[in-house]
Amino acid sequence: MSTSTAPLAFLKGHGTENDFVIVPDPDNAIDLPAALVARLCDRRAGIGGDGLLHVVRTAAHPEAHAMAGEAEWFMDYRNADGSVAEMCGNGVRVFARYLEHAGHIAAGDVAVATRSGVKHVHLAKNGDVTVSMGRAALPEDGVTVTVDGRSWPARNVNMGNPHAVAFVDDLAHAGNLFTEPPYSPAEVYPDGVNIEFVVDRGPRHVAMRVHERGAAETRSCGTGACAVAVATARRDGADPAATGTPVTYTVDVLGGTLVITERPDGEIEMTGPAVIVAEGHIDPDWIGA
């Protein structure tokens, strides 16, 4: 499956327990078909992860080379099932942590190319990593999400990737999330969707669970937390563009806490931890099996 017979180097990292297999491949020399990505992300037979971060020089990737003047590195993001996604908010923070860990950047600031454009990431000395996520789009259409006989209207929020945000009374009402909750009309999300369930915790403080497209329930989703913060702000009547005042929400996820600020120009910043856990090599015989 790989064009290389040398052992494949990998690392493992996470951001608020949204975990990733990291495959450094500066020259884009490694063939990563969907089936191999899914095997690597398998928690029992592989390394395990909610997704895979393929680390490629921007100039070396056909989907990214136009951004080479703005960012040296491209996050080629894959979901655990091998599908391609436009953006991953926790992934891009872990990606920046990897670049620092590998000595590709000094601690501080780095631009990372993604399928959703160039994102600017700041690594703070306290271990937090902040990413400027860009603006949310809030299309008027929405869907109804149903779990175990309960239904909720869900707000359509696009953070470069698609989200449906449903406010519920109790996070347990989201059920086991082993499979994607049904939603309708399906045509709103022709490429699938990430579905967030949200409860209030206090003033500008919410908690969420998520069913991620291509990965099932995960313990955190950065783009999802941003979508939740924006949807909650609008529900609460808070719009930074209208008032000229930034709005900050604390979003609890199963794996920790993310802090999301929406600025008057619409820019959304997300802060949270990003950690490298391990590194090693994948047995070429396993890849070829």
Ligand SMILES: N[C@@H](CCC[C@H](N)C(=O)O)C(=O)O
């Ligand atoms: N966990 C990510 C989102 C990963 C992509 C998502 N599953 C999709 O298909 O859009 C995040 O932290 O944003």
